Amino acid sequence: MNGASLSFLIISLLFSVTAESSPCSINGMPLVRNISELPQSDYGRGGLSHITVAGSVLHGMREVEVWLQTFSPGSRTPIHMHSCEEIFIVLKGSGTLYLASSSHEKYPGKPQEYPIFSNSTFHIPVNDAHQLWNTNKNEDLQVLVIISRPPVKVFIYEDWFMPHTAAKLKFPYYWDQECFQTSLKDEL
Amino acid sequence: MNGASLSFLIISLLFSVTAESSPCSINGMPLVRNISELPQSDYGRGGLSHITVAGSVLHGMREVEVWLQTFSPGSRTPIHMHSCEEIFIVLKGSGTLYLASSSHEKYPGKPQEYPIFSNSTFHIPVNDAHQLWNTNKNEDLQVLVIISRPPVKVFIYEDWFMPHTAAKLKFPYYWDQECFQTSLKDEL
Ligand SMILES: [Zn+2]
Ligand SMILES: [Zn+2]
Numbered sequence: 001m002n003g004a005s006l007s008f009l010i011i012s013l014l015f016s017v018t019a020e021s022s023p024c025s026i027n028g029m030p031l032v033r034n035i036s037e038l039p040q041s042d043y044g045r046g047g048l049s050h051i052t053v054a055g056s057v058l059h060g061m062r063e064v065e066v067w068l069q070t071f072s073p074g075s076r077t078p079i080h081m082h083s084c085e086e087i088f089i090v091l092k093g094s095g096t097l098y099l100a101s102s103s104h105e106k107y108p109g110k111p112q113e114y115p116i117f118s119n120s121t122f123h124i125p126v127n128d129a130h131q132l133w134n135t136n137k138n139e140d141l142q143v144l145v146i147i148s149r150p151p152v153k154v155f156i157y158e159d160w161f162m163p164h165t166a167a168k169l170k171f172p173y174y175w176d177q178e179c180f181q182t183s184l185k186d187e188l
Numbered sequence: 189m190n191g192a193s194l195s196f197l198i199i200s201l202l203f204s205v206t207a208e209s210s211p212c213s214i215n216g217m218p219l220v221r222n223i224s225e226l227p228q229s230d231y232g233r234g235g236l237s238h239i240t241v242a243g244s245v246l247h248g249m250r251e252v253e254v255w256l257q258t259f260s261p262g263s264r265t266p267i268h269m270h271s272c273e274e275i276f277i278v279l280k281g282s283g284t285l286y287l288a289s290s291s292h293e294k295y296p297g298k299p300q301e302y303p304i305f306s307n308s309t310f311h312i313p314v315n316d317a318h319q320l321w322n323t324n325k326n327e328d329l330q331v332l333v334i335i336s337r338p339p340v341k342v343f344i345y346e347d348w349f350m351p352h353t354a355a356k357l358k359f360p361y362y363w364d365q366e367c368f369q370t371s372l373k374d375e376l
Contacts, residue, residue, distance in 0.1 A: 032302050032310045054275045063273045063336030085251045087242045114220050122220045148251035
């Protein structure tokens with residue numbers, strides 16, 4: 001083997017390793033994927049397990065995105081708001097949905113509480129502040145989450161009486177951060 | 189009771205019966221719904237059980253819609269195509285996805301076959317003709333289906349070599365038919 005073919009081999013190896021080791025590349029991803037083999041993490045949020053089942057940043061979706069999330073007892077989402085549609089399907093466990101339907105005021109205000117349970121479904125009205133909480137001390141809460149217009153742009157509130165003008169935009173959101181730049185580069 | 193109050197009572201009764209007995213009204217629908225109590229039908233397609241978990245026509249969704257569908261052994265979708273995004277999550281059973289990725293030709297053409305299995309996920313590339321088939325003789329195939337831009341507008345092919353120009357638009361689709369007119373009236 002001469003010098004030229006050796007460097008070609010090394011370069012080819014480097015490229016193939018880079019392509020396969022990146023969790024952010026949609027190239028070479030199989031069409032049918034086993035959900036139990038997809039990347040899973042708490043993304044720095046204790047008590048959460050998040051899997052992007054089909055996503056904008058990870059899989060090139062443009063109009064819908066699906067997550068599988070598990071909340072350990074006591075864990076919860078932040079109080080938050082978004083202008084996209086969101087549908088929940090509860091696969092396991094139970095908990096509480098807090099929803100401020102009067103979010104048209106200057107702040108979300110005291111939310112209404114809705115018990116949620118296994119095999120239930122609900123959707124969040126666009127622009128209403130809400131929070132999902134595993135209030136069941138004995139069991140994990142597992143939900144499928146479907147959002148429109150990904151990647152999600154989320155406004156986070158510290159409490160229900162924080163003015164809308166003080167809410168903090170978190171974008172890209174927790175699970176989109178790692179691959180967001182790579183995905184943008186792919187588009188260019 | 190005089191004549192006036194009696195007719196008031198009758199009119200009130202008529203109104204309340206009408207409001208509650210219509211499966212097409214989103215008024216008074218609870219925010220959190222038990223999926224096992226939602227209307228279920230085969231909509232004239234043998235071997236299918238369809239439930240609209242959250243829908244445009246039934247629940248006022250504008251950007252996403254979710255179905256829970258069960259296919260008995262041997263049953264299948266038509267060969268069809270749509271310009272919206274579609275994500276599948278297989279909850280139970282197994283089967284085959286037929287997908288014509290070369291749908292950019294004059295007709296879909298011979299499809300590729302992909303085995304699908306419990307806890308798998310896949311999405312259909314926009315405008316690619318496809319068909320889902322429960323090819324497992326021993327078990328029902330149950331899937332969650334998520335589509336964007338509801339209500340769905342479907343082009344149906346009699347076979348994989350029918351020209352795109354001969355495919356038939358079915359709109360409103362099977363499960364949207366009953367309530368479609370009512371929903372339009374609600375919007376006006
Ligand atoms: Zn949300
Ligand atoms: Zn389809």
